[in-house]
Amino acid sequence: MGFRCGIVGLPNVGKSTLFNALTETQAAQAANYPFCTIEPNVGQVGVPDPRLDKLAEIAGSAKIIPTQLSFVDIAGLVRGASKGEGLGNQFLGNIREVDAVVHVLRCFENDDIQHVDERVDPIADAETVETELLLSDLESLEKRVPAAQKKAAQGDKESKVIASVLGQALELLRDGKPARLTKPKDDDEERVFRQAQLLTAKPVLYVCNVEEEAAAEGNAFSARVFEKAKAEGATAVIVSAAIESELVGMDIEERMVFLEEMGLHETGLARIIRAGYELLGLLTFFTVGPKEARAWTVHKGAKAPDAAGEIHSDMQRGFIRAETIAYGDYVELNGEAGAKEAGKLRQEGKEYVVQDGDVMHFKFNV
DSSP, X not given: OOOEEEEEOSTTSSHHHHHHHHHTSOOSOOOSSTTOOOSOEEEEEEOOOHHHHHHHHHHTOSEEEOOEEEEEEXXXXXXXXXXXXXXXXXXXXXXXXXXXXXXXXXXXXXXXXXXXXXXXXXXXXXXXXXXXXXXXXXXXXXXXXXXXXXXHHXXXXXXXXXXXXXXXXXXXXXXXXOGGGOOOOSHHHHHHHHHTTOGGGSOEEEEEEOOGGGTTTOOHHHHXXXXXXXXXXXXXXXXXXXXXXXXXXXXXXXHHHHXXXXXXXXXXXXXXXXXXXXXXXXXXXXXXOSSEEEEEEEETTOBHHHHHHHHOHHHHHTEEEEEEEOHHHHHHTTSHHHHHHTTOOEEEOTTOBOOTTOEEEEEEOO
């Protein structure tokens, strides 16, 4: 599956530059003026995973197919977006369609790049965007919750669920807190909360866009963002969009040398993906053979039939069992034959919970 991340932020914070670098395209026009991204650009990125390369090497796989990640570059937001100002309605609609919000914050000073408020303050920038999302959710629930409460009083069961969980979200929003702090008490409330598609319910990853010199350790601006993220129980990473742009077009060896010179051990893309996986509770399993080695993504807690369904719905419907080898065992025992001989190839049934790095082969009948 992978996941779909919407890149948001105020104009001129480096959103489109980062998108171009991450997707290694120039699909988004990076320009020094607001709204240069009118339609959301979508980039598909293969998720880098050195484990996949190792598995392919052992199995002699002809092809390597990583799991995919989608980045959506969304037009810059201005104050009043919740009331339709600027590209507000479009901006809010685009956010509603993504799984997580990658919130890019300007953490660098550069007189040549105009800031919409003529100052560098990443916390104020974050609060501007968050306020517009909160106001949009607040307007939605202030209409919906009273109607549900009225029906609930008349004995309607579904309305009771809606009034309970969305009422809790409404109180949080009125206190200036995001809806993601809502705690559904059962599966029904979880379903209703998810279906509400509240903008502030989306998990958020703060990306501190710093100057090249601060890419390894960050700076005073990014330190403030990390404090904010910690207080919210959110996640933050440091990235230099300028460095990511320079990496485009380099081969792997050139990249490693360049990153080492900058005091970095990995690309910004790798940091964003790792943080995003953690944020959304995702893990990777593999299928390996002579034709191809392939990575797949499922949510933590997914069972074997769910993993089979990522490959094909028929495999989930007709699931019999999963032949499973832990990644470490596959590598240590030099492939499937060695793992089988050592008793490390396991036959797992429908209740097996997939573990990160599992190498799986599914038996099914339809």
